[in-house]
Amino acid sequence: MTEERTASEKRSRGPRDERGVMVARITQAARASFAHNGWAGTTLRGIAREVGVDPALVHYYFSSKEELLDASTNPPEAWIASIQRTSTVALEGRGEAIVRNVIWTWEHPEISEVLRSILLTAAHEPRTQEKLRTFLAASLLPSIAEQLDDEERLLRASLVGSQVLGLAMLRYVWRIEPLASVSDDELVTMVAPTIQRYLSGSLR
């Protein structure tokens, strides 16, 4: 809930709200630690040292490491909203809209930093993997597949998800060439037809 909590608390208490700022700093440090040091290598004490505050303050906001992990791996609101917007694009143009949204997402410094950490953490942390699975199945995939035939919509959406995830990993996380440096327009031309077929083409 962190991103949401931080954002809503900033809204209700103003941008200089100390609680919101502190929670954001703690979860940012926690994301980096969970992603790179894993569950076992992350401690509330280490996070406190990283942020430069007393461990008691971290404990004040997050009573356990589980709670901190949960707060640190919430998908950014702006990203969820951007995906939901692609579902309002007319079906025949949605393949391109989804590829352009992948590019926007991964070139957005704050969103991509959070998503990268969630992916890295999910890779080795079963709790985050489960959360990501639930999130994909309950929120992301139905949104991509909105307006599609009910029976096949989740299957089609998970095929879209497979291409989008692999593309993001190779182009933005592992930076495999030449995929990492083709232009955005080239990428759209190459990959949008795949997404479009998964959304509305013949699959059988």
Next chain:
Amino acid sequence: MTEERTASEKRSRGPRDERGVMVARITQAARASFAHNGWAGTTLRGIAREVGVDPALVHYYFSSKEELLDASTNPPEAWIASIQRTSTVALEGRGEAIVRNVIWTWEHPEISEVLRSILLTAAHEPRTQEKLRTFLAASLLPSIAEQLDDEERLLRASLVGSQVLGLAMLRYVWRIEPLASVSDDELVTMVAPTIQRYLSGSLR
């Protein structure tokens, strides 16, 4: 080098060769530990405890944690060979051959266990990520793209890689439904045209 070393030493010294068996047990335990506990959470001492041997024995085979990581994250020979075989399939049938090979790979208990660990480790371990990147660029992608037009072959191969990786993650690692339980033949029908287009279709 482990899989290779183990295999070749088994060949030269017979199946009961103690060194080969011990190296295989150590690297298997190391793979699981690097994947789940990360670099910081893995120690030669912990691996020794897991295998039930003296730490000195682990040190005898692997002088450092770097060396053990390197040995534990070598792609299985049988997997590399299977990919190279798909490059000998006539181009017009290679899309299907590649999807069938993904299914074979991930349903092969030993190969999939190793690949899963490498993916999980690569997610948070820069050394393994770099190794995977080099391996993909130097060996895997050129093999997939053999016989293709030279200029675009790596780009086409990396698009294939993006779909294959995303598919493997969603279907076999995260087990997202309904993708996780569609039949093999359905999967081929749905995904082979994507791979085939990346290999030999019009991309621009």
